[in-house]
Amino acid sequence: MKEYFAFDYRLGISLPELIMEWDDYNKEIQENILFEWEKIRGSIPDRIIDLEDQINYKQAQLSDENDFVRSCQLNSEIAELASIINDLWLWYRANQNISEKIHQ
Template sequence: MVEYFTHDERLGISIPSFDWNWGQYPEHVQQTILYQWEKIRGKIPDRIAELEEFINMKQAQLSDEGNFIKSCELNSEISELASIINDLWLWYRTNQDISEKVHL
């Protein structure tokens, strides 16, 4: 199933990566892809929770940080983590309708 998904280092999950239009894949391949995506998609909330823990740790560091430069770095890191979480939610929600086809 690796050929239909590419691991995204930034997001920490594999995302769909197709060489053809969806309709060009045989139905049994579509079902296999959808099943695999549903397994990946199910891990997204756990990945988000993990990133939220990092944000909380960085916010705690930020509240104790007196160095302006270090505070800026922490704010930047928090912002990047929040951006990743946003992208993960987009993947989770965007593909929800497609994932429901697995159960039809």
């Protein structure tokens, strides 16, 4: 299934990377892709929890930080982690209908 997915280092998960239209794949390949995506999709909430833990840690650091430059850096890192979480939720929700096809 690796040929149908590419690892996204920013998000920390593999994302579908299809070179053909969905209907051009035979049913067996479609089912395998859907099954693999369901496994990946199921890992997204755990990935989000990990990122939220990182945000909480950085916020704790920020509350004790007196150096303005370091505070700005921590804020930037928190914003990037929040952006990643947002993107992960988009992938999780946007592809819910794909996951529903597995159960039909």
